[in-house]
Amino acid sequence: MKQYKEKIMKGVFLTAACTSILAVILICAFLFMNGLPAIGEIGPANFLAGERWMPKNGFFGIFPMILGSLYITAGAIIVGVPIGIFTAVFMAKFCSGKLYKILKPAVDLLAGIPSVVYGFFGMVVLVPMVRNIFGGNGNSILTASLLLGIMILPTIIGVSESAIRAVPDSYYEGSLALGASHERSVFFTVLPAAKSGILAGVVLGIGRAIGETMAVVMVAGNQARMPMELYKGVRTLTANIVLEMGYATDLHREALIATAVVLFVFILLINLSFSALKHKEEF
Amino acid sequence: MEAMTAKPLNYIKQVNKVTTKQRFSSYKRTPLSLLLYLLVLISTVFTAGILIYLIGYILVHGVPYLTKDLFSLKYTSTNVSLFPAMVNTVSMTALALLFAVPLGIFSAVYLVEYAKKGNRLVGIVRITAETLSGIPSIVYGLFGMLFFVTTLKWGLSILSGAATLAIMILPSVMRTSEEALKSVPDSFREGSFGLGAGKLRTVFQIVLPSAVPGILSGVILAVGRIVGETAALMYTAGTVAEIPSNVMGSGRTLSVHMYALSSEGLHINQSYATAVVLLVVVIIINAVSTFIAKRITKG
Numbered sequence: 001m002k003q004y005k006e007k008i009m010k011g012v013f014l015t016a017a018c019t020s021i022l023a024v025i026l027i028c029a030f031l032f033m034n035g036l037p038a039i040g041e042i043g044p045a046n047f048l049a050g051e052r053w054m055p056k057n058g059f060f061g062i063f064p065m066i067l068g069s070l071y072i073t074a075g076a077i078i079v080g081v082p083i084g085i086f087t088a089v090f091m092a093k094f095c096s097g098k099l100y101k102i103l104k105p106a107v108d109l110l111a112g113i114p115s116v117v118y119g120f121f122g123m124v125v126l127v128p129m130v131r132n133i134f135g136g137n138g139n140s141i142l143t144a145s146l147l148l149g150i151m152i153l154p155t156i157i158g159v160s161e162s163a164i165r166a167v168p169d170s171y172y173e174g175s176l177a178l179g180a181s182h183e184r185s186v187f188f189t190v191l192p193a194a195k196s197g198i199l200a201g202v203v204l205g206i207g208r209a210i211g212e213t214m215a216v217v218m219v220a221g222n223q224a225r226m227p228m229e230l231y232k233g234v235r236t237l238t239a240n241i242v243l244e245m246g247y248a249t250d251l252h253r254e255a256l257i258a259t260a261v262v263l264f265v266f267i268l269l270i271n272l273s274f275s276a277l278k279h280k281e282e283f
Numbered sequence: 284m285e286a287m288t289a290k291p292l293n294y295i296k297q298v299n300k301v302t303t304k305q306r307f308s309s310y311k312r313t314p315l316s317l318l319l320y321l322l323v324l325i326s327t328v329f330t331a332g333i334l335i336y337l338i339g340y341i342l343v344h345g346v347p348y349l350t351k352d353l354f355s356l357k358y359t360s361t362n363v364s365l366f367p368a369m370v371n372t373v374s375m376t377a378l379a380l381l382f383a384v385p386l387g388i389f390s391a392v393y394l395v396e397y398a399k400k401g402n403r404l405v406g407i408v409r410i411t412a413e414t415l416s417g418i419p420s421i422v423y424g425l426f427g428m429l430f431f432v433t434t435l436k437w438g439l440s441i442l443s444g445a446a447t448l449a450i451m452i453l454p455s456v457m458r459t460s461e462e463a464l465k466s467v468p469d470s471f472r473e474g475s476f477g478l479g480a481g482k483l484r485t486v487f488q489i490v491l492p493s494a495v496p497g498i499l500s501g502v503i504l505a506v507g508r509i510v511g512e513t514a515a516l517m518y519t520a521g522t523v524a525e526i527p528s529n530v531m532g533s534g535r536t537l538s539v540h541m542y543a544l545s546s547e548g549l550h551i552n553q554s555y556a557t558a559v560v561l562l563v564v565v566i567i568i569n570a571v572s573t574f575i576a577k578r579i580t581k582g
Contacts, residue, residue, distance in 0.1 A: 002481065009483050013397055016389030017408050020457065023450045024411045027418070030429045086326030094323055103331065105573050110334050112504075112565045114511025116542045117558050121337050123545060124344075150333055157330070181309060183316035183323075204417075211419025213514040214542055238421045238514070245425070245518055260425045264418070271417040275410070 028264075035261035038254030047258065053224040055244070055252040062259055064226045068141075068234040069210055069266075071227055072220065075145025076152055076209040081202055083149070084156030085191075088198075091157070092164040093172075093186045111154035119218030122147040127219055136231040139221030144234070147219055148212060152205035159204055163197020164190060200277040207270045211263070213238040237263045341562060345555035353556055358524040363550045365557050367526045368540035375445050375520065375536050376509045382449035384502055387456030388491075394457075395464040396486055412454040420515040423451050427519035439533040444520025451515060452505040459501020463494035466579075500575040507568040510561070513538040537561055 039047050042060045050061020091103055126146055131138030167190050175185035191198070221233020222243060235243075241256050241263075248256050301309075310317040355364045390408065398405045427447030437443045467490050475485040521533035522543055535543065541561060545554040 006481060006483050010393075010397060013389050013393035016386050017393040017398075017404065018390075019386050020390065020408055020411045020415055020453055023453065024414055026430060027422070027426045027450075030426055030434075031422070034429055083326045083329055086323045087330045090323045090327040094320075095327075103327070105569065106331055106334050108573065109566065109569050110330070112507045112511070112569050113337070114513070114538050114561055114565065116511070116513050116538045116545075117337075117341070117561055117565075120541065120545050120554060120558055121341065124551075125340060153330055153333075181313050181316040183319040184313065187319055207417050211417075211421070213419065213421040218542075218545065238419060241421055241425065242514055242517065245428075257425060257429070260422050264422055267417055267419060267422070268414070271414055274417070275413060 031257065031261050031264055034254060035258035038251060038258040039261070041251065042255065042258075047255070048262070051226055053240070055248070055255070060251070060255040062237065062240065062255075062262065064224060065235050065237045065240045065259065066262070068220075068227050069236040069238070069263075071141050071234065072144045072148060072216065072236055073206055073209040075141060076148035077202065077206060079146055079149025080152040080156055080205060080209075084153050084201075084205070085160050085198060087153070088157045088160035088164060089186060089191070092161050093182075093190065107154050107157050111158070115151070115212060115215045116218075118147060118151055119215035122215060122219040130231070134231045137221070137233075139219060139233045140229075140231045141220070141227060141234045142230045144216050144220040144236075147215055148209045151212065151215060152208050155208050156201045156205045159201025160194070160198045163194040163201065166197065167193045196277050196280045200274055203270060203274045203277060207267060207274070210236075210266055210270070211238065213242050217242055237266075338562060338566075341555060341558045344552075345557075345559035348552040348556040349559060350556075353553065363524075363544060363553045365537065365540055365553075365560065367524055368535055368537045368557075369560075370526045371441065371520075371534040372510060372536040372538075374530070375441055375448065375516075376506055378441065378445035378530060379448040379452065379509050380502065380506070382446060383452050383456050383505065386449075387453055388460045388498060390457050391460035391464055392486055392491075394461055396482070396490065412457055415450070416454040416458075418451075420451065420512055423447050424515040424518050426450075427515060432519055438531065439519065439521035439523075440531045441520055441527060441534055442530040444516045444536075445530070447515050447519045448509050448512060451512070452508055455508070456498075456501055456505055459504075460494070460498045463497025463501070464490060466497060467493045496575050496579045500572045500579070503568055503572040503575070507565055507572075510536070510564055510568070511538055512536075513542050517542075537564075 038060075042050075047060055047062060048066070049063050050059060051063050052059040052061050053064060087107075091100060091107075095103060122143060126143050127138035129138075130136075130140060130143045130146075134140075134142065171189045171193055172185050175189040176182070180188070216236050217239045220236065220239060222235045222239050223233040224235045224240065227234040237259055240259050244252070245256055310320075352362050353364055354366050355362060356366055358364045358367050394405055394408060424447065427443055431437050431443035431446050432439060435443075437446075471489050471493060472485055475489040480488070516536060516539050520535065520539070522535045522539055523533045524535055524540065524543075525532075527534045537557065538561065541554060541557040544550050544557060
């Protein structure tokens with residue numbers, strides 16, 4: 001009897017462990033099954049490189065949205081990465097224990113704030129600010145980049161900080177003993193040694209930025225046309241899905257699912273490079 | 284003994300302490316160091332400042348509108364009560380945890396307690412969990428729509444939403460549980476085996492109870508993620524501002540409610556108030572999780 005119980009429960013644990021594998025398989029299967037036929041029907045070239053998205057007229061080109069996602073992500077990286085890395089350096093190598101006890105929960109809280117709240121903050125604070133300073137209506141690539149730059153801060157800070165802390169103290173001490181100042185030792189011996197860990201943090205930040213939906217929808221303007229200027233509106237892949245899924249039918253609906261497939265492939269590539277970087281760090 | 288070793292250490296620290304004046308005189312020699320120091324300082328002030336500004340701005344604009352009407356039982360187009368959304372958030376959270384927590388803990392138990400070293404399944408599970416945690420919430424939302432809503436015919440419902448969210452939080456619950464189980468010392472297990480307990484008994488009566496705080500702090504963070512989620516719910520749980528009579532009914536959570544309000548743009552003050560409620564929930568969740576995590580490290 002007891003033997004059976006042990007065996008059954010081991011089976012239960014094993015099944016539970018397999019659910020995440022099952023989930024990934026299901027997600028892939030359902031997305032690809034529903035999305036790939038649409039890409040076939042529209043034609044891969046027309047779909048990926050088409051510059052016009054007019055579902056009513058039968059134009060399903062998502063190139064503007066791909067560019068939009070890339071631009072906004074690049075902007076977020078330009079804003080978020082330097083600030084994030086410098087803050088991580090401060091937390092790991094400059095601040096006192098007392099200050100750290102305040103800063104660490106603050107960064108955690110920054111990570112916990114829901115994206116709608118960020119989006120709303122962007123809508124009522126950043127959009128008017130950009131409108132007043134740069135003109136236009138404020139819903140723009142720039143606004144979305146600023147907001148996403150803020151949103152990826154906690155990710156970059158968290159990963160970079162632990163990468164910096166993982167560097168052996170002897171590096172820092174050696175540099176100090178050779179006469180370098182504290183700042184020089186940190187930036188020119190410790191940071192280079194933590195390079196791949198920090199890069200992993202940046203890649204993770206890219207993943208967050210490209211996948212962010214609600215906050216971007218609320219500040220980016222969402223016009224489905226080729227993005228041209230920094231102060232003009234733009235639509236991302238994620239925004240395209242969330243805005244039109246509510247009323248889309250037939251091929252339009254499938255084209256939106258195909259948009260998700262493209263997004264999914266981007267994310268898989270980013271994930272792959274993230275785990276490659278992380279494994280590199282372990283050696 | 285302790286006092287004797289502590290004294291010279293303090294003494295060394297005092298001798299090595301750099302005063303502000305000494306520091307700035309050394310900066311004169313290396314201006315680059317000063318520049319780097321300033322950059323580091325400014326960035327940290329920016330990060331902390333953004334957080335304070337965001338919370339302050341929303342509190343200042345939102346708290347005056349936290350009226351009694353906002354918490355009335357029914358949502359109408361003139362009185363955009365957030366009460367139904369709050370109830371839906373609670374039931375959504377409970378249901379999603381009901382799915383994800385046992386699954387997450389059980390898989391962690393398998394990975395830590397049962398799988399042998401070099402088991403290939405462990406590697407695969409780890410890779411899939413990493414993949415899952417990187418998938419954007421809108422992709423989860425679409426998958427939930429295609430699988431739970433359409434294929435399983437659950438319709439736009441709390442159940443579909445909760446199932447989608449359960450998959451979304453599964454990797455984080457799994458990972459925190461795994462870490463909590465790993466931190467239980469082997470001597471506990473050996474002691475239990477030595478007293479004649481079986482594997483199963485050891486897991487449930489010795490290992491899991493000692494890992495509870497670690498698991499709990501991970502689960503609480505997962506709650507935060509559920510409360511803040513919007514994109515995954517719009518096409519799985521729907522946007523109806525009512526409390527459904529059972530889990531097969533459609534209903535919006537607080538975050539979806541907040542998105543609907545602010546995108547309609549008609550009730551901007553009530554959006555502020557909803558943001559206040561969301562922020563307060565998130566702050567409480569973070570505080571509780573930090574508190575529990577602190578108690579673990581203290582032992």
